[in-house]
Amino acid sequence: xxxxxxxxxxxxxxxxxxxxxxxxxxxxxxxxxxxxxxxxxxxxxxxxxxxxxxxxxxxxxxxxxxxxxxxxxxxxxxxxxxxxxxxxxxxxxxxxxxxxxxxxxxxxxxxxxxxxxxxxxxxxxxxxxxxxxxxxxxxxxxxxxxxxxxxxxxxxxxxxxxxxxxxxxxxxxxxxxxxxxxxxxxxxxxxxxxxxx
Amino acid sequence: xxxxxxxxxxxxxxxxxxxxxxxxxxxxxxxxxxxxxxxxxxxxxxxxxxxxxxxxxxxxxxxxxxxxxxxxxxxxxxxxxxxxxxxxxxxxxxxxxxxxxxxxxxxxxxxxxxxxxxxxxxxxxxxxxxxxxxxxxxxxxxxxxxxxxxxxxxxxxxxxxxxxxxxxxxxxxxxxxxxxxxxxxxxxxxxxxxxxxxxxxxxxxxxxxxxxxxxxxxxxxxxxxxxxxxxxxxxxxxxxxxxxxxxxxxxxxxxxxxxxxxxxxxxxxxxxxxxxxxxxxxxxxxxxxxxxxxxxxxxxxxxxxxxxxxxxxxxxxxxxxxxxxxxxxxxxxxxxxxxxxxxxxxxxxxxxxxxxxxxxxxxxxxxxxxxxxxxxxxxxxxxxxxxxxxxxxxxxxxxxxxxxxxxxxxxxxxxxxxxxxxxxxxxxxxxxxxxxxxxxxxxxxxxxxxxxxxxxxxxxxxxxxx
Ligand code: SF4
Numbered sequence: 001x002x003x004x005x006x007x008x009x010x011x012x013x014x015x016x017x018x019x020x021x022x023x024x025x026x027x028x029x030x031x032x033x034x035x036x037x038x039x040x041x042x043x044x045x046x047x048x049x050x051x052x053x054x055x056x057x058x059x060x061x062x063x064x065x066x067x068x069x070x071x072x073x074x075x076x077x078x079x080x081x082x083x084x085x086x087x088x089x090x091x092x093x094x095x096x097x098x099x100x101x102x103x104x105x106x107x108x109x110x111x112x113x114x115x116x117x118x119x120x121x122x123x124x125x126x127x128x129x130x131x132x133x134x135x136x137x138x139x140x141x142x143x144x145x146x147x148x149x150x151x152x153x154x155x156x157x158x159x160x161x162x163x164x165x166x167x168x169x170x171x172x173x174x175x176x177x178x179x180x181x182x183x184x185x186x187x188x189x190x191x192x193x194x195x196x197x
Numbered sequence: 198x199x200x201x202x203x204x205x206x207x208x209x210x211x212x213x214x215x216x217x218x219x220x221x222x223x224x225x226x227x228x229x230x231x232x233x234x235x236x237x238x239x240x241x242x243x244x245x246x247x248x249x250x251x252x253x254x255x256x257x258x259x260x261x262x263x264x265x266x267x268x269x270x271x272x273x274x275x276x277x278x279x280x281x282x283x284x285x286x287x288x289x290x291x292x293x294x295x296x297x298x299x300x301x302x303x304x305x306x307x308x309x310x311x312x313x314x315x316x317x318x319x320x321x322x323x324x325x326x327x328x329x330x331x332x333x334x335x336x337x338x339x340x341x342x343x344x345x346x347x348x349x350x351x352x353x354x355x356x357x358x359x360x361x362x363x364x365x366x367x368x369x370x371x372x373x374x375x376x377x378x379x380x381x382x383x384x385x386x387x388x389x390x391x392x393x394x395x396x397x398x399x400x401x402x403x404x405x406x407x408x409x410x411x412x413x414x415x416x417x418x419x420x421x422x423x424x425x426x427x428x429x430x431x432x433x434x435x436x437x438x439x440x441x442x443x444x445x446x447x448x449x450x451x452x453x454x455x456x457x458x459x460x461x462x463x464x465x466x467x468x469x470x471x472x473x474x475x476x477x478x479x480x481x482x483x484x485x486x487x488x489x490x491x492x493x494x495x496x497x498x499x500x501x502x503x504x505x506x507x508x509x510x511x512x513x514x515x516x517x518x519x520x521x522x523x524x525x526x527x528x529x530x531x532x533x534x535x536x537x538x539x540x541x542x543x544x545x546x547x548x549x550x551x552x553x554x555x556x557x558x559x560x561x562x563x564x565x566x567x568x569x570x571x572x573x574x575x576x577x578x579x580x581x582x583x584x585x586x587x588x589x590x591x592x593x594x595x596x597x598x599x600x601x602x603x604x605x606x607x608x609x610x611x612x613x614x615x616x617x618x619x620x621x622x623x624x625x626x627x628x629x630x631x632x633x634x635x636x637x638x639x640x641x642x643x644x645x646x647x648x649x650x651x652x653x654x655x656x657x658x659x660x661x662x663x
Binding site for chain 1: 397493629630634
């Protein structure tokens, strides 16, 4: 799977510190495959104890469809469960925008071709208000030029991404291929390492 | 000299570099890999799909901890999906030739408890596990961090990992802790100061006289919660306390290998001139017994303090948290009635924790109507507790001493706190629903948990200590 560019409406989740226990609660981690986690994405915010959809929650609001999740600061903190990234991808998200991401989540997202984009607090606030004014607003994500743009507006910004990770996304490479290509160096390392355990 | 002076973190990282390339993350050698049943099945599937074996089977150690019941472990697991996950781990370990300390095994336990306990985790190592609290092992003076399942697969396949070198942070705690204040209070204090994202992008070294004075197990409690402030991991320079802890453990180096290791370990502490990207300094005397009031570990206060009023920006988050917790701003938590006490998890389930609790509750009884669960971190901790007669103290107090596992730390197994109920917990996360859907968690030290068990309400343990 590759990622080059995307144009989509956004799903706003202006909460801060959304932890991976909220993205996918532990009791739904029992599957032994990678599929199907989208069903339980944000389970306890999305459904009540009886399994009824909670209308206030954004994923249950038909006004906000889209493949871009826009979330408050420090998204993905807490547990290292890659299931959080799987759930977001399985649900249909391809990009998550926030002003801050937890490290492990960011890695997990990239390993699943889900693009985490870090923007400034000001840009994030402006984006939230654009979405609030017009839920149909289209956001363009262009990976080759590392640009984000709100269509039909002045609002745009560039974003950072590690050049290697960018290459991986653009070309559909993954870390495993790269690590496997290092086999000889690894054996050499083991021979020469300075410690004995 | 400052050009060549290095931090503990940098020395270990540099020792493990397999290769480096401009614009690429570093390729790091991984000495030890721990796996458990929840985050590994998809990784083994990946290996099968590619048709590749585990590169270094002796360097991966498996245990079952998250899903396991903490009662009647000799019986099959009742919950079907949990059983399936534990059985899948068994099958995978057999197929790929890995050592498994599964349910019923004398070495079974929470992955972050058994690593150090068995002498598998050592200073100077790189260690990873598909689990964010892998940072625990850093207490021995190692680089240990949590990874996702794709990375678990990469380590199984190559014994290496890609890593972008994090920045370094030093958190120094100097001086002497007050009575009734434990290492858990130190880390809850730090997180309340720098927030749950304050160390994101950093690897933290804890230093200072108050850290040096801590036992090995108390240090593990601190490193364990590094992830709760966003840090990739935390570590503490190895010293005599570290060496004394390791010597003689089952898998620790012996004889000549011990001497050689010791000599190397002694070169690891941070050089005097080394520079950290960020430094914080705190005074141990300022730290009170801590308790959290909200739904992330940064929402903590000294036990005598009141819940803060919302400050800018975080108002909505605080309001949501307090609503979930059924609490109000400016309220004191002292005297708040509770329903459950959970003493366990990879943060506080080691023998020293159990000893502290037993010592405090000896001759006392739990409050009416309170459920108190003591869940040892490993089979070995459980055995040790019994040998020392701690089980009798717990039983006399009306506490429920259970079997090793993650238990109510994450409620993936049968141990759950019911919706709306309050639990004083020695674990590491008070997220919404973490201990069961609708559960309300107060994070605290084992001593604060013990006193709450006796009084049935949130209590300043210092009033009980002479
Ligand atoms: S005890 Fe809790 S935090 Fe520790 S490994 Fe188990 S679930 Fe994770």
